Amino acid sequence: MQTSFRPLTGAYDGLSIDLAADSSFLGLSSAHLQDPGRFWPVVWVPLAVGIVLVWLVGRSRFGTTLEGIRENEERMRFSGYNTFLPRLGAFVLSGLLASLGGALFALNAAYVSPDVLSFSQAGDSLIAAMVGGLGTLVGPLAGTALYVWGQARLNSGANLHLYTGIALIVVLVFLPGGITGTLQRLWKRVKR
Amino acid sequence: MAVFEAKGLSVRYGAVAANNNIDIALEQGCVHGVIGPNGAGKSTFIDALSGRRRPLSGRVLLDGEDITYRSVRWRRAHGISRSFQRTSIFASMTVGAQLAMIARRNAEPDLAGIIDTLSLGDVIDRVCGEIAYGTQRAVDLAIALIGQPRVVLLDEPCAGLVADEAGRMLQHVRDLCRACNVAALLVEHDVEGVFRTCDTVTVLDLGEVLSSGMPAQVRADPEVIRAYLGSAA
Numbered sequence: 046m047q048t049s050f051r052p053l054t055g056a057y058d059g060l061s062i063d064l065a066a067d068s069s070f071l072g073l074s075s076a077h078l079q080d081p082g083r084f085w086p087v088v089w090v091p092l093a094v095g096i097v098l099v100w101l102v103g104r105s106r107f108g109t110t111l112e113g114i115r116e117n118e119e120r121m122r123f124s125g126y127n128t129f130l131p132r133l134g135a136f137v138l139s140g141l142l143a144s145l146g147g148a149l150f151a152l153n154a155a156y157v158s159p160d161v162l163s164f165s166q167a168g169d170s171l172i173a174a175m176v177g178g179l180g181t182l183v184g185p186l187a188g189t190a191l192y193v194w195g196q197a198r199l200n201s202g203a204n205l206h207l208y209t210g211i212a213l214i215v216v217l218v219f220l221p222g223g224i225t226g227t228l229q230r231l232w233k234r235v236k237r
Numbered sequence: 238m239a240v241f242e243a244k245g246l247s248v249r250y251g252a253v254a255a256n257n258n259i260d261i262a263l264e265q266g267c268v269h270g271v272i273g274p275n276g277a278g279k280s281t282f283i284d285a286l287s288g289r290r291r292p293l294s295g296r297v298l299l300d301g302e303d304i305t306y307r308s309v310r311w312r313r314a315h316g317i318s319r320s321f322q323r324t325s326i327f328a329s330m331t332v333g334a335q336l337a338m339i340a341r342r343n344a345e346p347d348l349a350g351i352i353d354t355l356s357l358g359d360v361i362d363r364v365c366g367e368i369a370y371g372t373q374r375a376v377d378l379a380i381a382l383i384g385q386p387r388v389v390l391l392d393e394p395c396a397g398l399v400a401d402e403a404g405r406m407l408q409h410v411r412d413l414c415r416a417c418n419v420a421a422l423l424v425e426h427d428v429e430g431v432f433r434t435c436d437t438v439t440v441l442d443l444g445e446v447l448s449s450g451m452p453a454q455v456r457a458d459p460e461v462i463r464a465y466l467g468s469a470a
Contacts, residue, residue: 109338116327123287123325124339124380125313180329 059158062151070152078152088149095142100182102138111135115180165206172209176216178223187224238301240265240420241286241317241388246295248278248285255281257444258295263388263420268411270435270452271424274465278444279424280322283392286422287319288312299388313343316387320380322396322424324373328366332357332376335365336383343384354413355379371402378406382413389414389421395430403427407434432456440465 054060063075070078077083102108110131113121121128151157160166169192177188192209199208220227239262248256255278263269273279284290286297288309297305299315307315327335336357340348352358355375360368365376374394381389394410395403407425411434414421425431431438432452439449440461447465448458455461 106341109334112330113327113335113338116329117325120321120325120327120380122309123289123313123319125310125342125384127310 055158057159059156059160061156063155075155079155084153087152091145091149095145096182096186099138099142103182107131107134169209172213176212176223178225178227181223181225184223184225191224239263239298240300241422242296242298242301243282243286244296244298246282246285246297247293248281248290249293250281254444256285256292259441259444259446261422261439261446261449263422264436265387265420266415266418267436268414268421268423268434270431270438271422271441272426272428272431272438272465273441273447276443277441279441280392281444282441283319283390283422283424287317287390313384313386316385317390318381318384318386318388319390320377320392320394322392324370324377324397326365326373326376326380328364330365331362332365332368333361335376336379339380339383345383345385348383351379351382355382355409371398374398374406378410382417385417387419389419391421391423393424393426395425395427403430407431410434 050056068074071087073083073087078087102111110121110126113126114128114131118128150161170189173188173192174185175188176191177186178184191212195208195212196205199205216223222230241263243259243261246256246259246261247254257278259278259282261269261271271279271282281290285292288307288311292305295305296303299317304312304315304317312318327338330338336348336352339345345351352361355378357372357375357379360372365373368376374397378391378394381391391410395406398406407423407427407430410421410423413419423431423435432455435452437450438452438455440447440455440458442464448455448461450458
């Protein structure tokens with residue numbers, strides 16, 4: 046498998062994204078794509094569109110149906126709902142958003158190898174979402190912001206995974222619902 | 238004429254005959270109680286009737302039409318709904334949100350009426366996982382009653398309720414079925430409650446019908462007394 050597809054996938058060597066010297070992507074050359082100052086609109090526009098899209102889905106009937114299926118799939122079926130198609134739709138939508146993120150990552154990094162699919166990479170985004178709070182729109186954003194901040198500030202001693210693990214344990218043990226879930230509960234208590 | 242019938246229904250788990258050749262007929266506006274000791278096959282019977290489990294043989298009829306192998310969704314769309322022995326609700330959603338969701342799917346014209354009848358008005362904005370257990374059972378029942386079903390299969394609606402709560406729940410079920418002309422099958426552990434509220438009763442034992450008929454008749458059946466109720470009853 047690995048060797049027969051080598052010309053296509055690059056196997057363990059990965060693939061570098063080489064734009065020819067005179068060609069460009071969205072008006073950006075290779076060098077521009079790796080320059081954060083030039084690349085950021087390419088990231089922020091899809092992010093903003095994605096946020097609005099997910100927000101709209103969450104408020105729609107489709108979103109309510111998905112919530113019902115997450116909570117109790119069997120009762121949804123016994124209440125006359127088709128549960129297969131909404132679930133398929135949810136996986137397609139989240140796959141779409143994840144692949145968008147992956148494409149943007151590849152453009153910026155200009156190089157992808159099997160390492161980016163390893164759990165230490167893919168798992169980090171899951172952990173960031175859990176720390177922020179699953180099942181909410183703001184949660185994963187907050188978790189990712191925290192993760193990126195931590196990466197910038199705490200990575201010097203190569204102990205980032207230690208801090209990530211501590212953050213995950215703290216959230217799982219003390220802050221069910223993540224950061225946003227905890228803030229919501231505190232807000233409820235204040236209101237009463 | 239019976240609106241909902243089972244004829245010779247048999248369900249097996251491997252070598253164990255959980256239901257063996259069971260006949261039952263439900264009439265509109267009547268509550269039919271099914272009682273029997275643990276392992277008599279009551280829950281299996283409801284699973285087979287509601288399409289959750291395929292029977293080995295026998296037929297399930299709705300208005301005389303064979304619906305044995307119709308899907309769960311088809312049954313719900315054609316007026317057969319059920320509740321569950323283990324409370325089956327949507328814990329993270331508010332009571333109002335989940336009832337509205339089910340009502341939208343099943344074109345319920347009078348959701349406010351159902352909420353009113355089951356006294357759920359006070360908890361409508363509460364998250365369902367946080368309300369009292371007895372109220373959760375009422376939500377469970379409300380979900381089954383939405384959409385004007387013609388046949389309601391209730392699997393121990395009083396499971397886990399204290400005696401007077403259970404009594405009220407059974408009373409409620411009977412009044413609702415009479416008022417809405419619904420045919421109800423009520424599987425219950427509380428034998429006295431069933432004899433008091435049901436129009437007809439079937440006793441199951443080891444997967445077979447031991448006795449069936451009017452409550453007084455079943456209660457006097459020597460077979461039932463010997464196998465189930467004990468000599469004191």
